[in-house]
Amino acid sequence: MAGPAAAAFLVEWTLLLVAVVAFAAAGDSTAVGRSAPAAPIAEPVAGAFLWPLPETVPSLTGTFMEFRQGRYHSGIDLRTRGREGLRVLAPASGSITRVRCSATGYGVAVYLTLPDGRQLVFAHLSALADRLRAPLVSAWKRSGRYRQDLRIPPGRLQVERGELLALSGSTGVGAPHLHLELRDASERPLNPLLHGFSVADTLRPRITGLRLVPLSARSRLDGRPFPRTVHGGDRVEVAGPVGLMVRVDDRSDAGAFRLAPLGIAVRLDGHEIGRLENLTFDFAQSRQMRLERADDPQPLERPWLRLYHRPGNRLPGRIFPQGDGSFEIDEGRSAELEVTAWDAAGNRGTARLLLQGGAVGRDGPDRAFAGESPFWPKARANPLSRGGRISAAVGEAFTVEVENPEDACYRGGVLWWESAGEALEAPPRARVVLSCGRLRSAGAVFDRGVVVRVGSEEPLEATAPVGLFLLDERGGWSFLAGLAGEAEGGRSLRWEGRVDRPGAVLLLADEDPPRLGPFRSQGRILHDGDVLEAEERPSPQGLRLPRWPAVRVGVSEDVAGIEEDDILAQVDGHRWPARYDPEARELVFEFWIEPAAGEHLFTVDVRDRLGQEGHARLRLILRP
Numbered sequence: 001m002a003g004p005a006a007a008a009f010l011v012e013w014t015l016l017l018v019a020v021v022a023f024a025a026a027g028d029s030t031a032v033g034r035s036a037p038a039a040p041i042a043e044p045v046a047g048a049f050l051w052p053l054p055e056t057v058p059s060l061t062g063t064f065m066e067f068r069q070g071r072y073h074s075g076i077d078l079r080t081r082g083r084e085g086l087r088v089l090a091p092a093s094g095s096i097t098r099v100r101c102s103a104t105g106y107g108v109a110v111y112l113t114l115p116d117g118r119q120l121v122f123a124h125l126s127a128l129a130d131r132l133r134a135p136l137v138s139a140w141k142r143s144g145r146y147r148q149d150l151r152i153p154p155g156r157l158q159v160e161r162g163e164l165l166a167l168s169g170s171t172g173v174g175a176p177h178l179h180l181e182l183r184d185a186s187e188r189p190l191n192p193l194l195h196g197f198s199v200a201d202t203l204r205p206r207i208t209g210l211r212l213v214p215l216s217a218r219s220r221l222d223g224r225p226f227p228r229t230v231h232g233g234d235r236v237e238v239a240g241p242v243g244l245m246v247r248v249d250d251r252s253d254a255g256a257f258r259l260a261p262l263g264i265a266v267r268l269d270g271h272e273i274g275r276l277e278n279l280t281f282d283f284a285q286s287r288q289m290r291l292e293r294a295d296d297p298q299p300l301e302r303p304w305l306r307l308y309h310r311p312g313n314r315l316p317g318r319i320f321p322q323g324d325g326s327f328e329i330d331e332g333r334s335a336e337l338e339v340t341a342w343d344a345a346g347n348r349g350t351a352r353l354l355l356q357g358g359a360v361g362r363d364g365p366d367r368a369f370a371g372e373s374p375f376w377p378k379a380r381a382n383p384l385s386r387g388g389r390i391s392a393a394v395g396e397a398f399t400v401e402v403e404n405p406e407d408a409c410y411r412g413g414v415l416w417w418e419s420a421g422e423a424l425e426a427p428p429r430a431r432v433v434l435s436c437g438r439l440r441s442a443g444a445v446f447d448r449g450v451v452v453r454v455g456s457e458e459p460l461e462a463t464a465p466v467g468l469f470l471l472d473e474r475g476g477w478s479f480l481a482g483l484a485g486e487a488e489g490g491r492s493l494r495w496e497g498r499v500d501r502p503g504a505v506l507l508l509a510d511e512d513p514p515r516l517g518p519f520r521s522q523g524r525i526l527h528d529g530d531v532l533e534a535e536e537r538p539s540p541q542g543l544r545l546p547r548w549p550a551v552r553v554g555v556s557e558d559v560a561g562i563e564e565d566d567i568l569a570q571v572d573g574h575r576w577p578a579r580y581d582p583e584a585r586e587l588v589f590e591f592w593i594e595p596a597a598g599e600h601l602f603t604v605d606v607r608d609r610l611g612q613e614g615h616a617r618l619r620l621i622l623r624p
Contacts, residue, residue, distance in 0.1 A: 048196030107172025126169025144575025413444030
């Protein structure tokens, strides 16, 4: 390679190497040495609470601060063995101060405030005790909207320890279970397994994976600048700054579910260099999970957890006594690296590596390394600097602008934008209007995401509405934005969305409006004029179930998707608080508000995110 092409190549690699060095050395204005919460962490309390599911053996399907989709799990998941309708009792006396219901997230949820100011939160409930449901039914009657968030003055709804609160369910989520949170007086989640809830657990956490990661252009593992997955007892030659990732598998006695450990510590020759304990966090910090989780292309594997500090991570319980948790071994020196994981019951598992110091590599663009994956971007790649912006013409009529604002990513890593290349296949019932380009990442950790704007000065020749979508690197489609602006006559079109993971950005035409139906109840399809008879169902004292079984209507929208507030359900022309279940793809008419016996008209009108509508109607006779 010679001449201008060689010069351009070296300039590009120099820019990328600068980004790499910035990633390795980047720091925040806060000290890395000891990351601490804004307020003291509550002291653990043992044996304070009654187990809320009296019909089950205490066991968990999920633990505190497990990795979830883009966030930390803020509580523990209590196992209900795939059943709904189990009694949920108050673990302690207190006052009900909040009742919520929504289609997603917590579903139906109750907040119990304790005398000391802490809160217990119970989520995914199927039914509330009569006293708790009364204010909710009043709000449903006033508004006709299912989604509610009611604040109740302290002391108005007192409950005693062991009193029935609700029945367990699966609202807001797919699988039946009871989600339980414990929050302090400042609304920060606490680890319930350290504050009065426990399950039988004699099993040690198992460290199932160890991965060493070069953290600079001169770092080497057995002479190579690539991450290396190793096993306990292995001997590895290391040079330059290196970080460690681990996979940990923990289980309790009563269930085979894989759980997250309480804590992990790393020691080098007996000296602790890093410790992560899942004690508490602030909801505003939840996205910082992305700084600790390293995604893996194998979805069935446990995620990799970084045991070194990434700039921007201010989570409590993260302690790095002498820097950022990375380490270096002098050439010719030997050292032992020890990793220990423990759970809330005190069980501990350990793995060790033998390290040998080697010679550091030669700095240079031919060996540049960013974050945790090697990269050799194409010569046409355009690095996106923090605060930078790239504009390009795409096709004959479109312009694409990509902006990397200050809040797009945490510091470190490299982003670049590639112009549209390969033809991509649209999802079913959609058509590709424009392949805008592809966002690439090497070591970047997204916060709010990169801004992508697409514009056109020409009217679109499309018979269906067009939206901005992301096809991520795992093949998943996400809706980003609908049409943001349109001048008179259909000219000067504009779309704008945030992209928070690498992938291809496209304009898609949604050629299929929402499809509704059929109406069902108790597994059978309902038709105009059908009779739905009331049924006697056993229910615990203090909780009266509806007379008529629920009526469900299928809701199918495969491209743009549907928001809860864009569904209008009515009975006899009056808005009805029907519950949307996006995972089951259906709308549920529940009769907590009891209509009179006789004939009724049920109607559903749905609008998707691009404005297309679907409609359904059914005449049904309710017989006592």
